[in-house]
Amino acid sequence: MAFSKKTVLPLLVTAVPALMVTASGIMKLLGTTEIRQALAAAGVADYRIGLGLMELLFTALFLYPRTMKLGLLLLTSYFAGAIATDLSHGHSLVAPVLILTLVWIAAFLRDRSAFLPTAEQAA
Numbered sequence: 001m002a003f004s005k006k007t008v009l010p011l012l013v014t015a016v017p018a019l020m021v022t023a024s025g026i027m028k029l030l031g032t033t034e035i036r037q038a039l040a041a042a043g044v045a046d047y048r049i050g051l052g053l054m055e056l057l058f059t060a061l062f063l064y065p066r067t068m069k070l071g072l073l074l075l076t077s078y079f080a081g082a083i084a085t086d087l088s089h090g091h092s093l094v095a096p097v098l099i100l101t102l103v104w105i106a107a108f109l110r111d112r113s114a115f116l117p118t119a120e121q122a123a
Helices: 005-030 033-041 045-063 065-088 094-110
Strands: none
Touching: 005 033, 005 045, 005 094, 033 045, 045 065, 065 094
């Protein structure tokens, strides 16, 4: 099977944020002291398990081609909430903004119709 830039680039760009969000979800489920302290500082420590499960579920939906647009919507909503929470608590916005940007780039490279109308939709 021959790979081209058109197939490899979207896979690589999708893998990076997917791995980042998956790692974050797993760390939340494991509940290390560092994670518990970070979530407590943001005021969401009681929701650790739910947040971890959401990260894993939304990433799985994003990775599966038939549900990619739903996963994109849910990841966008999730990280918009993370940005709002971090902003309101004076925390750095770098991580959620970076992940969200990478998710959007990956979605655009995989299926531009997630952002732009197709010829059928425009007619």
